[in-house]
Amino acid sequence: xxxxxxxxxxxxxxxxxxxxxxxxxxxxxxxxxxxxxxxxxxxxxxxxxxxxxxxxxxxxxxxxxxxxxxxxxxxxxxxxxxxxxxxxxxxxxxxxxxxxxxxxxxxxxxxxx
Amino acid sequence: xxxxxxxxxxxxxxxxxxxxxxxxxxxxxxxxxxxxxxxxxxxxxxxxxxxxxxxxxxxxxxxxxxxxxxxxxxxxxxxxxxxxxxxxxxxxxxxxxxxxxxxxxxxxxxxxx
DNA sequence: TGGTTAATTAGCTGATTGGTAAATTACGGA
DNA sequence: TCCGTAATTTACCAATCAGCTAATTAACCA
Numbered sequence: 516x517x518x519x520x521x522x523x524x525x526x527x528x529x530x531x532x533x534x535x536x537x538x539x540x541x542x543x544x545x546x547x548x549x550x551x552x553x554x555x556x557x558x559x560x561x562x563x564x565x566x567x568x569x570x571x572x573x574x575x576x577x578x579x580x581x582x583x584x585x586x587x588x589x590x591x592x593x594x595x596x597x598x599x600x601x602x603x604x605x606x607x608x609x610x611x612x613x614x615x616x617x618x619x620x621x622x623x624x625x626x627x628x
Numbered sequence: 629x630x631x632x633x634x635x636x637x638x639x640x641x642x643x644x645x646x647x648x649x650x651x652x653x654x655x656x657x658x659x660x661x662x663x664x665x666x667x668x669x670x671x672x673x674x675x676x677x678x679x680x681x682x683x684x685x686x687x688x689x690x691x692x693x694x695x696x697x698x699x700x701x702x703x704x705x706x707x708x709x710x711x712x713x714x715x716x717x718x719x720x721x722x723x724x725x726x727x728x729x730x731x732x733x734x735x736x737x738x739x740x741x
Numbered sequence: 742t743g744g745t746t747a748a749t750t751a752g753c754t755g756a757t758t759g760g761t762a763a764a765t766t767a768c769g770g771a
Numbered sequence: 772t773c774c775g776t777a778a779t780t781t782a783c784c785a786a787t788c789a790g791c792t793a794a795t796t797a798a799c800c801a
Contacts, residue, residue: 518756518789520646528645532638533759537714544718550778563760565779570758584768584777592721599719601650602712605657608705609712631786632758646789663748676790678749683788697747697798 523575524601527594530574535559536567543577543590550586636688637714640707643687648672649680656690656703663699 519529530536539553554564568588571577575594580587632642643649652666667677681701684690688707693700 519758522647524650525645525647528641532641532645533633534635534638535759537637540718544721551776559759560761561778562762562780566759569779586778590718590721592718595715595718596722599712599715599722602708602715605653605703605705605708606712608657608703609709632788648789664746672789673791674748675750675792679789682749699748 523594524598527574527576527598530570530576531598533567533570535564536571539564539567539571539588540576540590543588547580547587547589550588553588636707637711640687640689640711643683643689644711646680646683648677649684652677652680652684652701653689653703656701660693660700660702663701666701 520526535557538556542548542553542556550561550564550568553568554561557564568577568579571588572579576591577588578591580589633639648670651669655661655666655669663674663677663681666681667674670677681690681692685692689704690701691704693702
């Protein structure tokens, strides 16, 4: 049947749904790095890392240059901005929690001691 | 081998990586709804929706009550707050883009006309 | 009790994922 | 030209996912 969602937001969230990939982004937040540098802290083969990088690249979360035989990866934060903007539409739901609002209203109705 | 990530952030992002599930959240932002109400706008069978709801529930994004034979679903935004907080650590990367920063610094160095 | 409605579970299929090992491409340097 | 290093590609595997149909559970009502 149908497959996996291919709209940009779904692709970005899917890319973020893996701790290894989030750790790669955290590494790249400190500056660009080559594939081997990125792979170093992980107990995982290079091809596995390569696949993760492809997922991140397709989500637009990284870009890759080419210098001799190295492919330095760079963080691209734009899709994170888009995802964050999507989440923003729910901010009101976690900022004033409604049970607390209830409590607050109840407090207002009680006459001060 | 190993499987799918089970840490809370991964589970939440995976739940968000599907347009149907995001649409369900959007519906619930207007207020609680029963499974049939939620399913109504989708061209999808009820069991499929039921599965999506289970994914959302395991991510903590919805909770379910019980009133007679209805199971009203309610939006729970806390995990969105957590995810948004995680993203916040990258805000600097999309807010002041570094090429613009360069341009800004260059502007500062130019003497005003 | 039996019927209706709400919702989930069970079982199936095909596609995708996350990992591996082995082979391949691409580049720089002696 | 040949070697070494960087990285990707190519199978391959087990597990998961998203959807379906059919069967089941749960609660209400007459």
